[in-house]
Amino acid sequence: MSKLGPRERILETASRLFYIQGYNNTGINQILDEAKVAKASLYQHFGSKDELGIHYLKAAREEWFGGIEKWASAKKTPFQKLVACFDFLEYSLQQNNFLGCKFINMLSEIGDTSAPMSHEILEHKRKLRQFIKSFIEQALHGKPADEIDVISDAIYLLFEGAIVESKIYKETWPVKKAKKMIRILVEEK
Amino acid sequence: MSKLGPRERILETASRLFYIQGYNNTGINQILDEAKVAKASLYQHFGSKDELGIHYLKAAREEWFGGIEKWASAKKTPFQKLVACFDFLEYSLQQNNFLGCKFINMLSEIGDTSAPMSHEILEHKRKLRQFIKSFIEQALHGKPADEIDVISDAIYLLFEGAIVESKIYKETWPVKKAKKMIRILVEEK
DNA sequence: AAATAAATAGACAAATTTGTCTATTTATTA
DNA sequence: TAATAAATAGACAAATTTGTCTATTTATTT
Known part of the structure; x- marks a missing residue:
């Protein structure tokens, strides 16, 4: 069971969405929803x-x-x-x-x-x-x-x-x- | 004196801004400001x-x-x-x-x-x-x-x-x- | 088991977005 | 000149954006 941590889940989901929908068309909130990660975790790991x-x-x-x-x-x-x-x-x-x-x-x-x-x-x-x-x-x-x-x-x-x-x-x-x-x-x- | 009408000014300004800044990075309001055109005119001529x-x-x-x-x-x-x-x-x-x-x-x-x-x-x-x-x-x-x-x-x-x-x-x-x-x-x- | 660190949920702010609507002014045409 | 059309200014709504902050829960480590 190689469950991914929040950081990895964020990057993986963001990569998929940025590619499919575009960077500007992808909001932070959608990434968080689909990655099942809290907003604070994203800003903790990536800052912006x-x-x-x-x-x-x-x-x-x-x-x-x-x-x-x-x-x-x-x-x-x-x-x-x-x-x-x-x-x-x-x-x-x-x-x-x-x-x-x-x-x-x-x-x-x-x-x-x-x-x-x-x-x-x-x-x-x-x-x-x-x-x-x-x-x-x-x-x-x-x-x-x-x-x-x-x-x-x-x-x-x-x-x-x-x-x-x-x-x-x-x-x-x-x-x-x-x-x-x-x-x-x-x-x- | 070939002064351009609102429609032409909108299209010209939008073309410049869409190209330089990108479509998603250019808001309607900036186009209106720089083209010196009222918002209603834009929606009258283009709809969206x-x-x-x-x-x-x-x-x-x-x-x-x-x-x-x-x-x-x-x-x-x-x-x-x-x-x-x-x-x-x-x-x-x-x-x-x-x-x-x-x-x-x-x-x-x-x-x-x-x-x-x-x-x-x-x-x-x-x-x-x-x-x-x-x-x-x-x-x-x-x-x-x-x-x-x-x-x-x-x-x-x-x-x-x-x-x-x-x-x-x-x-x-x-x-x-x-x-x-x-x-x-x-x-x- | 206790203490520390990591992650979560979600409210909230401030700014920005597109689009609508009203009231007024300016041009054009009859 | 009078009537019609076109354009303006700007308030407003509704949704969305990034980012912050608090309180709580879950993991990890000592």
Whole structure:
């Protein structure tokens, strides 16, 4: 019986609601109701809604990279690892009913109102960009640096574009098309 | 003396504030204050905030395609027109302080709460996708249909990815990189 | 068992939200 | 000029928001 404590229940419930309904559309009270936690406990553990939002993003980052790294590491070649990233994305988006990216969604909601959140979002994307780039560098080892640079960022943009468009169309074609494109850009050798 | 009427002032002010602050972060009262319009006038002309949001998106669509079509039509070849789309994007994003796409931003905010808005957003993106595809079809005329299909959607994803990433990084490199990629994908001939 | 810490329930405040309604003033049109 | 329409100012309601505070109950630890 691994019953979760109040803190964990709050973060879990907030994460679900922030993602499904949006940050601004989710009130503290709804989180407390569904997590079955007292209001004082939330402010004891997190201090404010904003702080809870930051923890939500931090947890989301860990979960995301935990997933994508697992999928990538199951493959052998850099190219296969790269494809696995897109496979993970496709699986993940479907699993989450095409709600898109938690970070991009949050950024649209907060605008410039929370520097800590903006920072968390930027760092997450920086890390993802580098994560993808490392595979391209290995897959295209020996090629000119500027070619690696362009292809690497193009694939990153395809990845991000696929997330956003899957949310808009509520379909998987953006990811599938992106995958077809990377097979052209990075030939398996 | 082309003084704008109440209706126009409301829509103009709402458009500015919805874009900069976000839809949910902008209250009716702030719009009325800055537009210098009475509350009754807003509800007379638009009926509700939701309805105002829909008109905001409709106006944004017209403005967007007005701009991109103008930039594209100034060029001669399909390839040049395509590049012009990205030039317009780069110009537009910089001009608007990297606030990103009004439609994607709104989608993140409303979630599934407004079917008419979701519809407006989807239609806008469908049209943009087709707009881009038409240039690729002309530029790659004669090539296999499936190749045109993949390249066309890849460029659409690069375009969309560039918008979102420019917002995140607050820099123009995503658009510039996307542009470099399309020069590789669609050789000028 | 006693003492300390953690969690709960819920009232309450202060601010903000969208939307309605009335009364008055300003424009427009006949 | 007279009648009609459009716009204004602002009070008000009802609901919702985040956050605080008190009193009570439940766990944990010594």
